[in-house]
Amino acid sequence: MPVITVDWWQGNDRAARAELVAELTRTTARVAGCPREAVTVLVRDVPRGHWATGGVLADEPADRPAGTR
Amino acid sequence: MPVITVDWWQGNDRAARAELVAELTRTTARVAGCPREAVTVLVRDVPRGHWATGGVLADEPADRPAGTR
Amino acid sequence: MPVITVDWWQGNDRAARAELVAELTRTTARVAGCPREAVTVLVRDVPRGHWATGGVLADEPADRPAGTR
Amino acid sequence: MPVITVDWWQGNDRAARAELVAELTRTTARVAGCPREAVTVLVRDVPRGHWATGGVLADEPADRPAGTR
Amino acid sequence: MPVITVDWWQGNDRAARAELVAELTRTTARVAGCPREAVTVLVRDVPRGHWATGGVLADEPADRPAGTR
Amino acid sequence: MPVITVDWWQGNDRAARAELVAELTRTTARVAGCPREAVTVLVRDVPRGHWATGGVLADEPADRPAGTR
Known part of the structure; x- marks a missing residue:
């Protein structure tokens, strides 16, 4: 029943996503007191x-900070 | 005024999306009592x-289920 | 697996929400070719x-439309 | 930079939320390789x-399951 | 601390996104009374x-409007 | 057509929200090249x-920072 979304940088590979969703799900299931199967996680890679x-x-680029534009 | 988002599997084609948004809009407009033109639907294809x-x-892969990792 | 969010006006009652989620789920499961149990719907009442x-x-108020502000 | 949203059941107390955000942040920062301060978490209690x-x-109510409506 | 998401049409270039996020951030920081650095903006290009x-x-296509389907 | 969501601190009053949505809409319509009426903004007050x-x-409380827990 919990639904989790993660918006993070593009560039993380599948292994990183697999580790992320496994741990986020374990934590949320334990704190919420629900089975892991009830947790859905969506990962969005943002350019x-x-x-x-x-x-x-x-x-x-670092040499054109916000203040100078 | 209603805004609907649908996150579903990547792989559905345009015909499926067209059918989906037409029906979701019809249902929501009828239940909410608003014109169909007021309903916005966003469909996100998730890998x-x-x-x-x-x-x-x-x-x-099915041969490496969650429990065995 | 599909996750649907609906942001609509505050004021719709429970019967309206029950009808909405039942129909949105039926439509989405049919178009996506998945069991209804796989569909999650979140309804947010927006003031x-x-x-x-x-x-x-x-x-x-209608007498202070956008153009006059 | 990562932004995480959690939609879960209404009813979890502040201690549960504090534990949840601390652990989700620790996991995400470690996997993403970013400082914890870069992680934002929003928790939404859904009725x-x-x-x-x-x-x-x-x-x-359990005595009026979906199939009988 | 404010988090802003913008879902708009695919097709706007980087210059448009840079202008958009700069102005949305300036406005939000001023109205919210927080530093600009506290504002996060995500821009999603929707096909x-x-x-x-x-x-x-x-x-x-314009020759197949909603009413005729 | 653009849809904007703003998650910010609970506590801003209606006047602040009115100013926020007016300016966010003006900016987005100008940059996107669309009429203001096409822009939808949702403001969520987060406790x-x-x-x-x-x-x-x-x-x-400030006297119990993250590092001491």
Whole structure:
């Protein structure tokens, strides 16, 4: 019944995703007191050019910080 | 005004998406009592390697079930 | 496996939600070719003061439309 | 940078949420190779009458299962 | 701390995304009274064949409008 | 057609929400080249006890930081 979404950087491989979903599910099932089979996890790989912190896309070169644009 | 998102398996073709959004919209407009034009539907095709139930990615081969890892 | 979210107006009662989730699930299971038990639906009731179309909150009195602000 | 959302049953208390976010963050930071401070977690408590599996709201009494409606 | 998601049409280029996230962040930081660095924005490019208004996919040819299907 | 969601701290009043959605809509419509009426914004007020950065709920007292738990 718990549904978990993870938006993270593109570039993590399948092994990383497998480890992530296994651990997130184990934790959530234990804390929620539900069977692991009840937990759904969706992992979304976000390209750096589609994510911003502080108003600057994450693929912005370091020599052109937000303040100078 | 209603906004619907559907996360489902990658692999459904355009005809399936067209049928899905037409019916979801018809149902939601009728139950909500709003015009169909007010309903927005987003369909996201999720690769099996990005979705997990029970802590196991959905593209895991059947001979390596969750319990054996 | 399909996960559906519906954001709609606050005010629909339990009978409306029950009808909505039953029909959305039936449609999605049929089009996706999966058992109904695989479909999860989340319904979120959004207060009109937290939703905007055209830049105007939906609880804005009709005599103060967007264009006059 | 990772953003995690968890939709789970209403009823878990603050201690459960604190444990959940601490562990989800630790796991995600380790697998993603980023500092914990980069991880954001949102926890949404969903009332049972707003969540359905198999087309039946989760607050449906057990004596009126989906198949009989 | 604010997290913003934008689902819009596929086709906008990087310059458009950079302008979008810069302005959305500036506005949100000012209204929320928080530093810009606290604002995260995710931009999702949605193909027209995965988005519907009024029950019709947005890549539907104009000569086959919703009403005629 | 663009759909924007904003998850921010509970506590902002209606005037803040009205200003937020008006400006987010204006920006998005201009950058996307679409009419303002095509933009939908959903604002979600998140209680501090349901949001975590760095694995610590945001309502955690300052004298009990993450590192000491």
